[in-house]
Amino acid sequence: MERRSFVKYTAAAGASLMLHPFASLASPTGKKIKLAQAGTGHRGSGFWGEDLIKNFGEYIEFTGVHDSNTGRMMRAQKRYGADVKAFASFDEMLEKVSADYIIVTTVDATHHEFIVKALKKGFNVITEKPMTTDEVKCKEIIDAEKSSGKKVIVAFNYRHSVHNMQLKELLAAERVGKITSVDFHWYLNVYHGADYFRRWHGRMNKGGSLWVHKATHHFDLLNWWLNSEPVEVSAYGSLDHYGKNNAFRGTNCRSCEHKGNCKFYWDMTKDARLMSLYAENEKYDGYLRDGCVWSNEIDIFDKMSAQIIYANGVTVNYSLTTYSPYEGWKIAFNGTKGRLDTWEDIPFMQKVQEDQSKKHAVEMSEADDGVKGEVREIIAMDNFAKKFEVYTTPIIKAGHGGGDVRMQRRMFIDTNDNPHHIMAGTRDGAMSILIGIAARKSIALKRPVKISELTDLVPKANRHDV
Structure with missing residues (x-):
């Protein structure tokens, strides 16, 4: 086994630097x-x-x-x-x-x-x-x-995380050859995942479902990593856990008679910022930030899977679960010369025990520093090889793996720092949501949906030449 650490950008990234489009x-x-x-x-x-x-x-x-x-x-x-x-x-x-x-x-x-x-x-x-x-x-x-x-800039912050950039560089350098298929699985835990169902995001007419609101993150990463655009989506989804799937329900947690026996009871009064933002301003529009996760008005999916076909021939198998015991994701890229595997925050793979109830809040409040002694790993293994290779980057606990602050820095300060066309515009925004929109329609129509049914944008096999 050989370990390699990435400090900034490889030669492949340096070659891709270009004038910031904005x-x-x-x-x-x-x-x-x-x-x-x-x-x-x-x-x-x-x-x-x-x-x-x-x-x-x-x-x-x-x-x-x-x-x-x-x-x-x-x-x-x-x-x-x-x-x-x-x-x-x-x-x-x-x-x-x-x-x-x-x-x-x-x-x-x-x-x-x-x-x-x-x-x-x-x-x-x-x-x-x-x-x-x-x-x-x-x-x-x-x-x-x-x-x-x-111009419109779409804030795809997850592209900017150190881990995701490293993965992009390995793919751009064809470390395991031409990519042919991908397996991508995302897990929201019962704390962070449930929160989407407390808010307006649980209504299809507000957020377009998690196919669009949440998975747009993931689909954009796929589009960017693969340097290609989708042509067809087949999807399945259902509401199996939240919403109507409970014997009791209330209006919101603070006023609920079931707080004593509901595992999803959430005490918003312990969060001073949210009380100031939402509770103190309910009188203006009636919006309840701590809505009931069992509300009959919830009409989005809480279990989703899709197969996405790309213009460059790559097939992606994707899933999103919103009631997992832990939060994180894992992905595998199958190439003509080998395979790349990586993950984030899967406890037994990371060999750490975390308080899942506080995980998301802690991530969003941490400083942009690496965690001493902890790294993320990308495993590369060549076909017919007897050993695998490990690439590492430091774990950064700040928002979206450090992507939040890096994206804003590129927007307002380092405006020429655009490795691998990392800054996103309307075409990037469109191609990510169109996957989610096609998935919604695929479920409703019970058939694959082509991107060409939704837009006159012609999907490109190679989004950028880098």
Whole structure:
């Protein structure tokens, strides 16, 4: 067995460096980049708000905020700075605000409304993933970007993790030859997984199902790793655990009569930030952040599997489970010369014991530092070989394996650092959600669905030449 560690980029990555496609959006030296935001919920006011100011306040400043919930909007305004203006009307904000980017962090199904309006008013846009939730809205965004001459950046933070970059480099270097098939399995534990069913994400008309909201992360990674685009999806899915699948239910955890005998009871009152964000502002729109995971209104899938055929001939077998005892993922790439295997956070594979109830919250709050003495491994084994090779990178506990802060740094500071075309635009956003949309339709129609049924974008066998 031979071990190799990656420090930064291999020669393959260096060869792929190119001008950042959004470099022209950066402000002149010494002048802060101006941002305005639509959507000030947990992700919006945290990662795209207070965290952004804390980490990159020297380079950026907020000029305006908008949210349909007045309380959350005013809370964000207070925390972002004295000069930030709050707008009850998004249209008014676009008319009056000075901004280099509009950041869209609203409910997924409304992303297109804000993106299209901002583009038409001459603004560049940064949008949280997923870009939107169906093929019609997707086309509206692509058409608006084309006609406006402005650009949309889709925030695919998981590309930027150190581990995922290392995997990309090995694939780009054809370490195990031409890839022919992939097995990719993602596990959400009963704490983090259940949380999607407490929130608006549990409603199809809000988040497009976890095929779109959550799996867009995973599908984008596949598209990027394989440097190709999907042509056909066959899928299965059902709601077997949450929603209607329980003998009792309530409205929300705080007011529930079943707290004593429900394993999924969650005490939001112990989280000061969420109480401030949501409980104190329920009076404005009635949204309950601690909704019941057994609600009859839940209509998304909690068990999903799909087979994806790519334009370059690769076949992917994918699954997502939302009620696993542990959280993590594993993937295997089968190539003409061998196989790559890797994983994240599978306890028995990582040989660690973790408190699964706190795992996600701890990850999202950790500093961007490697964990001393702990590494992630990628196993490469050649056909006919007697030994395997291990590539390692440090485990970074910060948000999305360190991807969060690295993505924002590339957006606002290191704008020429674009290894392997890591910065994502509307085509990347479209090709990730179209897999999830096709999966939804495949389940409904009980047949494979071609990407060409959903878009006039022609899938490419080789997305980029690197």
